[in-house]
Amino acid sequence: MFGHRKKHDVDSYSITGVLRPVEVPEEQQPVIRARQLQTVGRLTPIVGLANVINAAVVVMSFWNTPAARLLGIWSVTLLAATAVMLGANIASRNKHKKRDPRTPPSVIGTQKGIERYARFSSLLGMIWGVLPLLVMPFTDYNSQMTVSIIMAGMMFGGVILISRIPEAALSFLIPITIGYIVGLQLWQDPRNDYLSVLALVYAGVLWVTTKWSHRQFIEQHLSGLAIQQQAQLIGLLLRDFEESTSDWLWQTDANGTLVDIPMPTLGEKGSSFQAMAKGGDIGSLFLPTDTKNTLMRCLERKQGFRDLVLNVDNEDGAWWSLTGKPIYDTVGRFIGFRGVASDITQSKAIEDRIAYMAHYDPLTGLPNRACLHEQLEKIALTPVEEGNERALLWLDLDNFKWVNDTLGHPAGDELLCQVASRLNEHIGSAEIIARLGGDEFAILVEMHGRDALLDCIQNLSDRLNEPYEIWGSIVHCGASIGVRIVEQHSMDIDTLLKHADLALYQAKESGKRTWCVFTPELAEKAKARRGIELDLHRALENEELTLYFQPQMCAHTGRIVGCETLIRWNHPSRGLIGPNNFIQHAEDSGIITRLGDWALREALFAARRLPDDMGISVNISPLQIHSSSLVTTIVNALAVNQIDPSRLELEITESVLMSDTEFTLDRLNQLKDIGVRIALDDFGTGFSSLNYLRRFPFDKLKIDKSFVEDIDHNDDSRAITQATLELARALNMTCTAEGVETESQKQFLTEIGCDELQGFMISRPQPLEKLSHLFPVLTQQEADEALATKRASGDADTSVIQLQDAANRRHRRMG
Ligand code: C2E
Numbered sequence: 001m002f003g004h005r006k007k008h009d010v011d012s013y014s015i016t017g018v019l020r021p022v023e024v025p026e027e028q029q030p031v032i033r034a035r036q037l038q039t040v041g042r043l044t045p046i047v048g049l050a051n052v053i054n055a056a057v058v059v060m061s062f063w064n065t066p067a068a069r070l071l072g073i074w075s076v077t078l079l080a081a082t083a084v085m086l087g088a089n090i091a092s093r094n095k096h097k098k099r100d101p102r103t104p105p106s107v108i109g110t111q112k113g114i115e116r117y118a119r120f121s122s123l124l125g126m127i128w129g130v131l132p133l134l135v136m137p138f139t140d141y142n143s144q145m146t147v148s149i150i151m152a153g154m155m156f157g158g159v160i161l162i163s164r165i166p167e168a169a170l171s172f173l174i175p176i177t178i179g180y181i182v183g184l185q186l187w188q189d190p191r192n193d194y195l196s197v198l199a200l201v202y203a204g205v206l207w208v209t210t211k212w213s214h215r216q217f218i219e220q221h222l223s224g225l226a227i228q229q230q231a232q233l234i235g236l237l238l239r240d241f242e243e244s245t246s247d248w249l250w251q252t253d254a255n256g257t258l259v260d261i262p263m264p265t266l267g268e269k270g271s272s273f274q275a276m277a278k279g280g281d282i283g284s285l286f287l288p289t290d291t292k293n294t295l296m297r298c299l300e301r302k303q304g305f306r307d308l309v310l311n312v313d314n315e316d317g318a319w320w321s322l323t324g325k326p327i328y329d330t331v332g333r334f335i336g337f338r339g340v341a342s343d344i345t346q347s348k349a350i351e352d353r354i355a356y357m358a359h360y361d362p363l364t365g366l367p368n369r370a371c372l373h374e375q376l377e378k379i380a381l382t383p384v385e386e387g388n389e390r391a392l393l394w395l396d397l398d399n400f401k402w403v404n405d406t407l408g409h410p411a412g413d414e415l416l417c418q419v420a421s422r423l424n425e426h427i428g429s430a431e432i433i434a435r436l437g438g439d440e441f442a443i444l445v446e447m448h449g450r451d452a453l454l455d456c457i458q459n460l461s462d463r464l465n466e467p468y469e470i471w472g473s474i475v476h477c478g479a480s481i482g483v484r485i486v487e488q489h490s491m492d493i494d495t496l497l498k499h500a501d502l503a504l505y506q507a508k509e510s511g512k513r514t515w516c517v518f519t520p521e522l523a524e525k526a527k528a529r530r531g532i533e534l535d536l537h538r539a540l541e542n543e544e545l546t547l548y549f550q551p552q553m554c555a556h557t558g559r560i561v562g563c564e565t566l567i568r569w570n571h572p573s574r575g576l577i578g579p580n581n582f583i584q585h586a587e588d589s590g591i592i593t594r595l596g597d598w599a600l601r602e603a604l605f606a607a608r609r610l611p612d613d614m615g616i617s618v619n620i621s622p623l624q625i626h627s628s629s630l631v632t633t634i635v636n637a638l639a640v641n642q643i644d645p646s647r648l649e650l651e652i653t654e655s656v657l658m659s660d661t662e663f664t665l666d667r668l669n670q671l672k673d674i675g676v677r678i679a680l681d682d683f684g685t686g687f688s689s690l691n692y693l694r695r696f697p698f699d700k701l702k703i704d705k706s707f708v709e710d711i712d713h714n715d716d717s718r719a720i721t722q723a724t725l726e727l728a729r730a731l732n733m734t735c736t737a738e739g740v741e742t743e744s745q746k747q748f749l750t751e752i753g754c755d756e757l758q759g760f761m762i763s764r765p766q767p768l769e770k771l772s773h774l775f776p777v778l779t780q781q782e783a784d785e786a787l788a789t790k791r792a793s794g795d796a797d798t799s800v801i802q803l804q805d806a807a808n809r810r811h812r813r814m815g
Pocket residue numbers: 550565566567578579580583596599619620621651681682705738739740741758759760761765
C-alpha cells in the first residue's frame with residue numbers, strides 16, 4: 001500500500017506521469033463522467049456568453065474591412081452553434097433535474113454526453129479556426145495583432161472553461177490552433193512565423209495543463225470516495241458497537257464541558273447516555289472518590305486515562321468505566337477530551353461480592369483467614385506505640401463439635417454467631433477480629449501496658465466461658481485461647497500464628513476453658529512432640545511396642561477373671577515409655593488407628609495363652625471408633641485366634657461418646673452384635689455421664705482410680721463410689737474398681753459389693769510370662785498346639801463369616 005502510494009506521488013509530479021491516463025475503476029467511470037459533464041454544463045452559459053462577446057468584438061473590429069460580408073456569415077454561424085449548444089445544455093439540465101439523484105449515472109448516457117460535448121467543442125473550434133482565414137488576408141499588421149489576441153484569448157479561455165472534459169478541450173484546441181497558424185502563414189510576414197511557434201507552444205502548454213488538471217480532478221474524486229467509504233465503514237462499526245455493547249462515546253470541549261460527538265449519529269439509548277448529554281461538566285457527573293481525583297488530575301494535565309472506575313452521582317448509584325484521551329485540532333491546539341464510557345454497575349456488583357466473599361466469613365461477617373493475613377502484614381509494618389503491648393490471640397471453642405453433633409448444625413452456626421458478637425462486644429477496640437474457619441477465631445489487640453492486656457484477655461476468657469443460650473437451651477461451651485505477645489513490629493506473621501497455635505495447644509492441655517501465653521519452652525515441647533510422632537512410625541515398623549497385662553480379680557472369689565492390656569514402648573534410647581507419654585501424640589497425628597489395630601491383634605494373639613474363661617480388655621481411643629478398619633480387625637483377630645467374642649472387652653471413655661453420637665452408638669451396637677463386651681472406662685471423670693449410660697447398654701463400668709485413691713480419707717469419694725456401684729447394679733452392669741492399692745480400699749470395695757478389683761495391690765501391669773503365679777499361662781508353643789487341636793476337633797465355632805455376618809446385619813441398618 002505504502003509502495004503504491006509512493007509511485008503514485010512521483011507520477012503526479014513528472015511530465016510523463018501527468019500525461020499518462022489515471023486508472024479509474026470501471027464502476028467509477030460513469031460517475032466521473034457525470035461530474036465532468038455537470039461542471040462543464042454549469043460553465044456552458046459563460047462559454048456561450050464569451051463566444052457572443054468575442055464574436056461581437058470581432059464583427060465590430062472588422063466591420064469596415066472587405067471581410068465584413070464573410071464575417072456576417074461567420075458570426076451568424078457562430079451564434080447558431082452557440083444557441084444550439086445552449087439549448088442542448090438547458091435540455092440536459094432539465095433532464096438532470098427530473099432524474100432521481102440516487103440512481104447511478106448511466107454508462108452509455110455519460111459516454112454520449114462527453115462525445116456530444118467534444119463534437120460541439122470541435123465545431124466551435126473550427127468556427128473560431130476559420131476566423132483568421134477570413135480576416136487575416138484583408139487587414140494590416142495591427143489588425144492581425146487584434147486577431148492574434150482574440151485567438152490566444154479564445155484558446156486559453158475556451159480550453160480553461162472546458163478543461164474538465166479533456167476530450168472536448170482537445171477537440172476545441174486543435175482546429176482553433178490549426179486555423180490560427182494557417183491564417184498567420186497565409187500572410188507572408190516573417191514576424192508571423194514567431195507567432196505561429198508561440199501558438200504551438202500555447203497549445204502544448206494548454207494541453208499539458210488540461211491533462212494535469214484532469215488528473216488532479218480524478219485523484220481528488222477517488223480519494224474523496226475512499227474517505228467517504230471509510231466514514232461509512234466507521235459509521236457502521238460505531239453503530240454496531242453502540243447497539244451490541246453497553247458502551248458509548250463521549251467528548252468534551254477544552255473546558256471539560258460535554259459536547260456532541262462529531263460522528264455519524266449513533267442510536268441514543270439508555271439513561272447512561274442521557275447522563276452524558278451535552279452541556280454538562282464531566283467532573284460533576286461523579287461522586288468524589290480517589291479515582292475521581294485521578295480523573296480530574298488527568299483532565300487538568302491533559303493526560304489520557306484508561307478504565308477509570310467511577311461512581312456516578314445519581315440515585316441508582318451506577319458505576320462507569322471511563323477511558324479518554326486529549327484531542328487536538330489541525331494546528332495542534334487542545335480542544336478537549338474524547339473517549340469511551342461503559343456502564344459496569346452489574347459486573348462491579350459481582351466483583352465486589354466476590355471480593356467480599358474472598359475476605360469475609362459469610363456466617364459471622366468477620367474477616368476470614370486470608371483477610372487476617374493481609375491485615376496482619378499491613379499492621380506488622382507499623383511499630384507498637386510507646387508503652388503499648390500488642391498480642392495475637394488464637395481462640396478455639398472447647399465443645400463445639402459436641403454442640404454441632406447433639407444440637408445440630410444450625411445450633412452450631414448460632415453458637416458461632418454468638419461467640420462472634422461476644423468478641424465484638426468485649427474487645428471491639430481490637431485491631432482485627434477474624435474467624436479462621438470451624439470454631440477458630442483470631443484477634444489482634446493492643447493495650448496500654450502488659451497488665452491491661454492480660455486483664456483484657458482474662459475478662460475475655462471469662463466472658464466466653466459463660467453459658468450460651470441457644471433456642472431455649474443452655475449450652476456450656478468454653479474457649480481455649482493461645483496468646484502470642486508481639487514484641488517486634490517486623491515479626492514474621494507465619495511464626496506469630498504458629499506460636500499462638502502452640503499456646504492454644506497448651507491451653508487445651510491445661511484443661512481447656514483457659515488461656516496461655518506463648519513461651520519458647522512451648523516451641524521446644526512442640527518440637528519434641530513432632531519427634532515422638534516420627535519415632536512412633538518407626539516404632540511400629542521396628543516392633544518396639546509391646547503389651548503389658550494387668551489382672552482383674554473377682555472381689556467375691558479372689559479369682560483372676562481377666563486382664564487389661566496396657567501398651568508400652570520399648571524405646572531404643574529412652575527405655576520403657578508409658579502410654580501417657582505418647583498416646584495423645586498418636587491421637588493428634590492420626591497414627592493411633594494403626595497403633596490401636598496393632599494392640600487389638602496383639603491382645604487377641606496373647607489371649608490364646610490364657611485360660612478360656614478369662615477375659616481380655618483392650619483400650620480403644622475415640623478416633624479408632626471412627627476408623628473403618630476397627631470392625632474388620634476385631635473380626636479377623638477373633639477368628640484367627642479362635643477367641644470367643646464374649647471374652648473380648650473394649651474399654652472406651654466418655655469422650656468417645658461426645659462426638660458424633662449417633663454414629664458412635666451405631667458402631668458400638670455393631671460391636672455388641674458380634675458379641676464383644678463394652679466397658680465404660682474412667683467413669684466419673686467426664687461429664688453428663690448419666691445421659692450416655694441411658695442411651696447405651698454398657699456391660700461394665702470402671703470406677704476411676706481417682707475415687708478409689710481417696711476412699712480411705714474422703715467421705716465424698718466413698719459416697720460417689722457407692723452411688724456409682726448402685727447405679728451400675730440398677731442398670732445391670734458389672735462394676736470394676738481401678739487403682740486398688742491398699743487392703744482397706746479392697747475391703748471397702750468388697751463390702752459395698754464391687755464385682756471386680758484392679759490395681760497394684762493385685763498386680764502391676766506386667767508382661768504375660770511374669771503373671772503365671774496368678775493364673776495358668778501357656779507358652780506360645782502350647783497355645784499353638786491347643787489352637788490346632790481345637791480346629792481339628794471341630795470345636796472351632798468362631799468363624800470370620802459368622803462374625804462378619806453379625807457385624808454386617810448392623811452395618812446394613814447403619815447404611
Ligand atoms: P487406663 O485405661 O485408665 O489404664 C489404667 C492405668 O492405671 C494404667 O496406666 C495402669 O498402669 C494404671 N494403674 C493400674 N493400677 C494402678 C494402681 O493401683 N495405682 C496407680 N496409680 N495406677 C494404676 P498406664 O498403663 O500408664 O496407661 C495409661 C493410659 O493409657 C490408660 O489408662 C489408657 O487410657 C491408655 N492406654 C494404655 N494402653 C492403651 C492402648 O493400647 N490403647 C489406647 N488407646 N490407650 C491405651
